Amino acid sequence: MNDQHFMQLALAQAHTAAVAGEVPVGAVLVRNGEVLAQAHNAPVSLHDPSAHAEVLVMREAARLLGNYRLDDCTLYVTLEPCTMCAGAMLNARLRKVVWGAAEPKTGAAGSVHNVFAQAQLNHQTVNLGGVMSDECAKPLQTFFNKQRAAQKSRAMATRLRDDAVRTYESAFDGLPDYPWQPNYISELPSLNGLRMHYLDEGPADAEVTWLCLHGNPAWSYLYRHMIPVFLAAGHRVVAPDMPGFGKSDKPKKDSAHTFEWHRQVLLEFIEALDLRNIHLVVQDWGGILGLTLPMAQPWRYESLLVMNTLIATGEQPLSQGFLAWKQMCADKPLFDVGKLFARGNPQMSTDECAAYNVPFPDAGHRAALRAFPAMVPSSLDSPGAEISRQAAAFFKKQWQGRSLMFIGQQDPVLGESVMRELHASIRACPPPVLLPHAGHFVQEHGRDVARQALHCFHPHTQ
Ligand SMILES: [Zn+2]
Numbered sequence: 001m002n003d004q005h006f007m008q009l010a011l012a013q014a015h016t017a018a019v020a021g022e023v024p025v026g027a028v029l030v031r032n033g034e035v036l037a038q039a040h041n042a043p044v045s046l047h048d049p050s051a052h053a054e055v056l057v058m059r060e061a062a063r064l065l066g067n068y069r070l071d072d073c074t075l076y077v078t079l080e081p082c083t084m085c086a087g088a089m090l091n092a093r094l095r096k097v098v099w100g101a102a103e104p105k106t107g108a109a110g111s112v113h114n115v116f117a118q119a120q121l122n123h124q125t126v127n128l129g130g131v132m133s134d135e136c137a138k139p140l141q142t143f144f145n146k147q148r149a150a151q152k153s154r155a156m157a158t159r160l161r162d163d164a165v166r167t168y169e170s171a172f173d174g175l176p177d178y179p180w181q182p183n184y185i186s187e188l189p190s191l192n193g194l195r196m197h198y199l200d201e202g203p204a205d206a207e208v209t210w211l212c213l214h215g216n217p218a219w220s221y222l223y224r225h226m227i228p229v230f231l232a233a234g235h236r237v238v239a240p241d242m243p244g245f246g247k248s249d250k251p252k253k254d255s256a257h258t259f260e261w262h263r264q265v266l267l268e269f270i271e272a273l274d275l276r277n278i279h280l281v282v283q284d285w286g287g288i289l290g291l292t293l294p295m296a297q298p299w300r301y302e303s304l305l306v307m308n309t310l311i312a313t314g315e316q317p318l319s320q321g322f323l324a325w326k327q328m329c330a331d332k333p334l335f336d337v338g339k340l341f342a343r344g345n346p347q348m349s350t351d352e353c354a355a356y357n358v359p360f361p362d363a364g365h366r367a368a369l370r371a372f373p374a375m376v377p378s379s380l381d382s383p384g385a386e387i388s389r390q391a392a393a394f395f396k397k398q399w400q401g402r403s404l405m406f407i408g409q410q411d412p413v414l415g416e417s418v419m420r421e422l423h424a425s426i427r428a429c430p431p432p433v434l435l436p437h438a439g440h441f442v443q444e445h446g447r448d449v450a451r452q453a454l455h456c457f458h459p460h461t462q
Helices: 002-019 053-065 083-091 133-158 227-232 259-272 285-290 320-331 337-344 350-355 367-375 385-398 416-424 442-457
Strands: 026-031 034-040 073-079 096-101 126-128 183-185 196-201 209-213 236-240 278-282 301-306 402-408 433-435
Touching: 002 026, 002 034, 002 053, 002 073, 002 096, 002 133, 026 053, 034 053, 053 073, 053 083, 073 133, 096 133, 196 227, 196 259, 209 227, 209 285, 227 236, 227 442, 259 285, 259 385, 278 285, 278 442, 301 442, 320 367, 337 350, 402 416, 402 442, 433 442
Parallel strands: 073 096, 096 126, 209 236, 209 278, 278 301, 301 402, 402 433
Antiparallel strands: 026 034, 026 073, 183 196, 196 236
């Protein structure tokens, strides 16, 4: 009975250790039925390899008694003592040790060897093991299971699939106006172990989340002018790099990229992060895919900020500008991405343009760039065309959120005429804001776009 009572106290100490991130072992030292000292394992927090629970309770008790000899004391500990602790008990002439779970690797009270059974020693400490052993083993099992799971998820995060490549992290160091910490996710079923990168800035419990989706051949860098505006309003911003782009893993095969797969990745991503009160921000493929997302879970979305893009239903031929772009990508598969940005954006610095080349150091990293232009649904039965028609119908008839459209008028690919058509199919969308100097990549003029959108969706925000 008494043994159980004191072992319970030792177990409480073990739980305290677990909370502190220490291996959960607890001990109490008892004299004449009275607890003299209680302690838990603390080598990590005390920076002390000898700070085992047993040593700590003996130290405290000896201090209280003014005597290093504890010959009328009993020590209760949840785990079989190690050689050091068993030795210290003998040095203290401890009368009795009662321990819980056996320790098959380092136990010195019978499991590996038995320090207490040395016949040549004058003093003998009574050694009683296995008291409440199951209860005592439980916190240890839980602790090590958790540790193993954490190790596994760290390994998952660094593992690279055989059929994918990854741009060196250091290649992204020091890019202008991109100070944000990387976040990675690889647990989505559709990613099947591929690692996807995303920015996640601002408070997790912010009133709204701006979900910023990039297109081809860009990445989350595209949103560097808009993100600070949203953060300054106290909002959250989430900006993923689609697989094949930016800091995300890049499948080696062009055929890995399909409309359905990328859409599924985005749906699972939004669900995994449980994003709500979303202001959806789209442009280019960010819209071709992104505009098909709200109909799946309309309750997650509040507003739409749409820049040069389309819903590719396959009902109408793709624009001449788009066909020319598709042809260029086919003719010059190694085209310079930075130069593409420079051409439409004289205001960009050399370093900013170069930042768009960073994800793609060689042809092996460019599968997405090769695959995407041909993936835009061009006929009624193209993959993605049917889901895009559903999306168009959704935005025309069911969309309940607010909308705001910006048109970069210098865009030869998805310019004003394409955008006017899209505008007609978004329910209750106010007249578009025309940006005469902006090209396809409207986000490069994003500071003003973000301010206007913020003012539109949050009129009371400064
Ligand atoms: Zn020990």
